[in-house]
Amino acid sequence: MASFDENTIKNIFCEVLGISATDVTDVLAYNSCVQWDSLKHLQMVAMLEETFKIEIEMDDIIAMENYARVKEILRKYLQ
């Protein structure tokens, strides 16, 4: 398991959503970002799992509704 690294998380958001790093802020949210739909969400989860060598539980995948929450959830797996 890798350790928590916000830059890596941000880079995954940029790569999957096709947005710039400056757009990835804590308020970036599933329901307000047009690029962030269910398909991109699952791609992002798969990338996070592969990169950090973790398996994210279904309830947490559903709860990842904004960037701040994604970081909070990942901290739980990457202590």
Place this chain on the structure above:
Amino acid sequence: MQNIGIGTDLVEIRRFENVTDRAFSAFLTKNFTRNELDYCRSKEAPAPHLAARFAGKEAVIKALFGLNITHIFYPSIEILNDERGVPYVRINTDKTEKLCIKISLSHTSEMALAFCIIISES
């Protein structure tokens, strides 16, 4: 008593064409079963079949949510075809024994569509 859940979904096929993308490969492995991937990759153009199955999984999840069943997610939902080519759904969990699930898939050159009906005996 019978409860009925319905779900539908529409997906752009082009989004399933970039199969060499790192994020996309990880996504496929995590959310599709081996049987589904083998079936789709056996086709000359896998993208419409992958897109239709993804739409199918979304449609199933929506129909399940309508029945207040929220513990089933993409990897547990397997959509295959019988010997006549008719798609069917298999839920890989022991909590759905009393569900009758019917699904219909379709696609044009650009879009894939799925519609699902689930009948629950309670």
